[in-house]
Amino acid sequence: MTLHEDAVLVLKGLKDDEGQPELRDVYLEHLAAHPDGVYKPCQAGHVTGSALVIDPERERVLLTLHKKLGMWLQMGGHCEPGDATLADAAMREAREESGISAGLTLLPGGPVRLDRHPIPAPCNWHLDVQYAVLAPSGAVEAISDESLDLRWFSYAEVAEVADTSVVRLLEATLARL
Numbered sequence: 001m002t003l004h005e006d007a008v009l010v011l012k013g014l015k016d017d018e019g020q021p022e023l024r025d026v027y028l029e030h031l032a033a034h035p036d037g038v039y040k041p042c043q044a045g046h047v048t049g050s051a052l053v054i055d056p057e058r059e060r061v062l063l064t065l066h067k068k069l070g071m072w073l074q075m076g077g078h079c080e081p082g083d084a085t086l087a088d089a090a091m092r093e094a095r096e097e098s099g100i101s102a103g104l105t106l107l108p109g110g111p112v113r114l115d116r117h118p119i120p121a122p123c124n125w126h127l128d129v130q131y132a133v134l135a136p137s138g139a140v141e142a143i144s145d146e147s148l149d150l151r152w153f154s155y156a157e158v159a160e161v162a163d164t165s166v167v168r169l170l171e172a173t174l175a176r177l
Contacts, residue, residue, distance in 0.1 A: 003038050006085045007031055007047055010110060010129065023114045027127050037127075038086075040078045045125030049089030050076020052112070052132045052169050053098050055139075055152060058177060061170060062141055063162060064097050065149035072153075072162045074169060076128065077146075086111070090131040098150070099142025100135055107132040113172045115165045132173040 053062040075097035083089040
């Protein structure tokens with residue numbers, strides 16, 4: 001199975017009662033029109049994978065201060081040819097950007113939510129498939145080259161530092177927990 005096929009299956013598996021059927025359909029239409037729609041070279045936009053990292057006590061989240069955007073965000077980014085699944089892409093990004101190389105585990109149930117946001121030319125859109133992961137006890141984070149800072153925030157602090165998309169991801173994650 002290709003990453004493109006996995007993305008289609010994952011998106012088709014999202015239930016309408018999860019609150020984003022219209023956006024899911026936009027993603028599926030994009031993938032139907034663009035066989036390369038999971039990769040960065042697709043200038044019409046591309047699917048990305050991200051993950052909100054939750055501490056073992058389930059009281060805080062780890063956010064990265066994105067170097068290019070200057071915003072506090074969840075870990076995430078572009079799919080790569082070595083990613084077999086969207087979940088693999090999100091987990092790879094979580095490991096790379098958090099510095100937590102082992103022990104991260106996906107929250108059961110598949111993606112937590114979707115977020116479509118504009119990006120600068122030459123591309124148009126990121127169609128982000130957002131997961132949540134639990135960090136293992138004793139995990140030590142380490143800043144990556146893609147980040148200006150990396151910090152744990154209590155759930156209450158997230159709305160003070162992050163944009164609406166991160167706040168919505170946190171809310172959806174807490175509902176899943």
